[in-house]
Amino acid sequence: MLSITANIINKMPVFAPKKLICPITFLLLLTIQRSQAVLNDHYYDETCTQAEKIILDTVRNASMHDPKVPARILRMFFHDCFIRGCDASLLLDSTPENKAEKDGPPNISVRSFYVIDDAKAKLEMACPHTVSCADIIAVAARDVVTMEGKDGRVSKAAETINLPAPSFNVSQLIQSFSKRGLGVKDLVALSGGHTLGFSHCSSFEARLRNFSKVHNTDPSMNVDLGQNLKKKCPKPNKDRNAGEFLDSTSSTFDNNYYKQLMVGKGVFGSDQSLFGDYRTRWIVESFARDQGLFFREFVASMVKLGNVGVIENGEVRLKCRVLN
Numbered sequence: 001m002l003s004i005t006a007n008i009i010n011k012m013p014v015f016a017p018k019k020l021i022c023p024i025t026f027l028l029l030l031t032i033q034r035s036q037a038v039l040n041d042h043y044y045d046e047t048c049t050q051a052e053k054i055i056l057d058t059v060r061n062a063s064m065h066d067p068k069v070p071a072r073i074l075r076m077f078f079h080d081c082f083i084r085g086c087d088a089s090l091l092l093d094s095t096p097e098n099k100a101e102k103d104g105p106p107n108i109s110v111r112s113f114y115v116i117d118d119a120k121a122k123l124e125m126a127c128p129h130t131v132s133c134a135d136i137i138a139v140a141a142r143d144v145v146t147m148e149g150k151d152g153r154v155s156k157a158a159e160t161i162n163l164p165a166p167s168f169n170v171s172q173l174i175q176s177f178s179k180r181g182l183g184v185k186d187l188v189a190l191s192g193g194h195t196l197g198f199s200h201c202s203s204f205e206a207r208l209r210n211f212s213k214v215h216n217t218d219p220s221m222n223v224d225l226g227q228n229l230k231k232k233c234p235k236p237n238k239d240r241n242a243g244e245f246l247d248s249t250s251s252t253f254d255n256n257y258y259k260q261l262m263v264g265k266g267v268f269g270s271d272q273s274l275f276g277d278y279r280t281r282w283i284v285e286s287f288a289r290d291q292g293l294f295f296r297e298f299v300a301s302m303v304k305l306g307n308v309g310v311i312e313n314g315e316v317r318l319k320c321r322v323l324n
C-alpha cells in the first residue's frame with residue numbers, strides 16, 4: 001500500500017494530508033470532480049498498469065451476478081477502516097490463536113469477501129506482490145459509488161453500511177466517532193453512506209413494538225413508515241431475509257437519506273436521532289438542502305476515515321485472508 005499511496009499524495013491537487021491516506025480519498029475525488037486531468041493521473045500507472053481494470057472488472061462482474069455486492073463492498077470499506085484503520089484486517093480469517101475481526105458480532109452482515117479474493121488472485125498473476133488488499137477494497141468501494149446511479153445495479157442491494165450500532169443515540173454516536181478522531185460533521189456525512197443501505201428487521205424492530213412504557217412505536221418514526229415496517233417485519237417472522245432499504249432511492253448515491261430523516265423516515269433509531277438532536281440536526285438540514293455540499297463533505301470525511309490509525313509498516317499480503 002505504501003508506495004502506491006505515497007504516489008497518490010504527490011498527485012493530490014486538493015487535499016494535502018500530512019499522514020498517508022487510503023486511495024479512496026483520491027478516487028472519490030475523481031468520482032465527484034470527473035476532471036480529465038485528474039483521471040489521467042492513475043496512481044497504478046507506474047507499478048501495475050492493469051490493476052484498476054482488473055479490480056473493476058471483477059467487481060462489476062460480481063455485481064451483475066449478485067446485486068447485493070456493491071452495498072456489501074462499501075460496508076466492507078467502512079468496517080475495515082473504522083476498526084483498525086484501512087489495513088484490510090477485516091479480510092483475515094480466524095486462526096486457532098486469533099479470532100479475527102470477520103468473526104466478531106457485526107460479521108453477520110459483512111459478506112462477499114470472495115470478490116476481493118478473486119481480484120487479488122488475478123492481481124497476483126498480473127503484478128506479483130504489488131497491490132495490497134487494502135487498496136483493492138478501496139478501489140472496489142470507489143467503483144461501487146461510481147457505478148451505481150449510472151445503471152442502478154444496486155437496486156436490490158442488501159446489507160447495511162452500518163457504522164456503530166443502529167440503536168445508538170446521538171451522544172453514543174458522537175462518542176464512538178470522536179474516539180477515532182472523527183467529529184460531528186463526519187458522523188452526519190458518513191451516515192449518508194446509508195443511501196445505499198438495506199437492513200434486516202432485527203436492527204430496527206425494537207422501534208416497532210413495545211418501544212417504551214408510554215409508546216408502542218418509536219414516536220420519532222413517521223406513522224406510515226411504522227405501519228409499512230410492521231408489515232415487512234411481522235412477529236413472528238419466518239423470512240430471515242426480511243427487512244427494509246435505509247433510503248427509498250437506495251440504488252442512487254444521493255442526499256435523499258437526509259430528506260427522509262426530516263420527515264421521520266429514518267429506518268434506524270441511530271439515523272433518525274441525527275435529526276432529533278440540535279447538535280446534528282442543522283447538518284442534516286444542510287445536506288438535505290444541498291446535495292453538492294453532502295458530496296464534498298462525504299469525501300472530506302472519507303479522507304479522515306482513511307486516516308484512522310493508518311499503519312506505516314504494513315505488508316502487501318499474498319492472500320487477503322492470511323498474513324504472509
Ligand SMILES: *[C@@H]1O[C@H](CO)[C@@H](O)[C@H](O)[C@H]1NC(C)=O
Nearest residue numbers: 057058061062063065066118
Ligand atoms: C463472473 O462472476 C461469476 C459469479 O461470481 C463467476 O462464476 C465468473 O467466473 C466470473 N467471471 C469472470 C470473468 O470473472
Ligand SMILES: *[C@@H]1O[C@H](CO)[C@@H](O)[C@H](O)[C@H]1NC(C)=O
Nearest residue numbers: 102103104105107108110111
Ligand atoms: C462470519 O462469517 C463467516 C463467513 O462468512 C462464517 O463462516 C461465520 O460463521 C461468521 N461468524 C459469525 C459469528 O457469524
Ligand SMILES: *[C@@H]1O[C@H](CO)[C@@H](O)[C@H](O)[C@H]1NC(C)=O
Nearest residue numbers: 167168169170171172173277
Ligand atoms: C444515550 O444512551 C445512553 C446509554 O443508553 C444514555 O445513558 C444517555 O442518557 C442517552 N443520551 C441521550 C441524549 O438520550
Ligand SMILES: *[C@@H]1O[C@H](CO)[C@@H](O)[C@H](O)[C@H]1NC(C)=O
Nearest residue numbers: 208209210211212213216235
Ligand atoms: C410487550 O411487553 C409486555 C411485557 O414485557 C409483554 O407481555 C407483551 O407481550 C409485549 N407485547 C408485544 C406486542 O410484544
